[in-house]
Amino acid sequence: DAKTTQPNSMESNEEEPVHLPCNHSTISGTDYIHWYRQLPSQGPEYVIHGLTSNVNNRMASLAIAEDRKSSTLILHRATLRDAAVYYCILRFYNQGGKLIFGQGTELSVKP
Amino acid sequence: EPEVTQTPSHQVTQMGQEVILRCVPISNHLYFYWYRQILGQKVEFLVSFYNNEISEKSEIFDDQFSVERPDGSNFTLKIRSTKLEDSAMYFCASSAFPGQGTDTQYFGPGTRLTVL
Numbered sequence: 426d427a428k429t430t431q432p433n434s435m436e437s438n439e440e441e442p443v444h445l446p447c448n449h450s451t452i453s454g455t456d457y458i459h460w461y462r463q464l465p466s467q468g469p470e471y472v473i474h475g476l477t478s479n480v481n482n483r484m485a486s487l488a489i490a491e492d493r494k495s496s497t498l499i500l501h502r503a504t505l506r507d508a509a510v511y512y513c514i515l516r517f518y519n520q521g522g523k524l525i526f527g528q529g530t531e532l533s534v535k536p
Numbered sequence: 537e538p539e540v541t542q543t544p545s546h547q548v549t550q551m552g553q554e555v556i557l558r559c560v561p562i563s564n565h566l567y568f569y570w571y572r573q574i575l576g577q578k579v580e581f582l583v584s585f586y587n588n589e590i591s592e593k594s595e596i597f598d599d600q601f602s603v604e605r606p607d608g609s610n611f612t613l614k615i616r617s618t619k620l621e622d623s624a625m626y627f628c629a630s631s632a633f634p635g636q637g638t639d640t641q642y643f644g645p646g647t648r649l650t651v652l
Contacts, residue, residue: 455637456637457638459638463579466561467645467646468540468627468629468643468644468645468646469579469627469629469641469643470643471640471641471642473641476639493540516637516638518636521568521593522584522591522592523569523581523592524571524579524581524585524641525581526579527578528578529578
């Protein structure tokens with residue numbers, strides 16, 4: 426599985442946008458970029474995924490660089506409830522199965 | 537919204553005892569997983585299960601571990617003889633579309649296992 430690199434931690438203020446970066450310079454053309462998050466004392470939770478184009482859903486937006494070597498998860502207005510560890514995970518297009526979690530980025534949100 | 541449930545939420549056991557952790561995956565899902573997270577560490581894959589057999593297992597999933605889908609709704613993880621180092625949060629997950637990189641896994645709230 427291709428490797429991802431994320432900052433260990435980030436801080437944000439409540440109601441401001443948050444941009445969480447992920448580098449994946451060895452990504453292959455058929456790897457999907459997935460984001461999950463883990464709220465304190467809870468199981469991981471799916472956030473969003475994409476392949477080449479930017480994606481939006483009710484939780485977040487995913488901006489994918491043109492060369493696909495990096496991506497950014499965007500929370501448009503951070504709330505206190507968004508404080509969590511965010512994981513960027515690559516998945517081969519025809520591979521289901523296990524998720525390989527790294528250390529992720531711990532996001533703290535200040536009121 | 538459908539969700540994965542797990543019981544118990546917290547299990548305390550003595551070293552050497554057997555424990556069974558239970559999960560009810562989302563009803564129309566086909567692919568089931570167990571992960572664990574030791575306190576302060578990252579989430580680790582243990583095993584995946586599809587079509588009533590193990591699809592993949594990690595090095596952690598040794599002979600002390602087993603999984604079973606005893607009926608149409610439950611999915612269990614058994615640890616035969618618990619060790620202190622088995623103390624962790626255990627998460628069950630399920631997904632609808634095995635074999636696709638777009639599939640989404642839905643996780644349960646976890647069972648905290650404490651081995652004394």
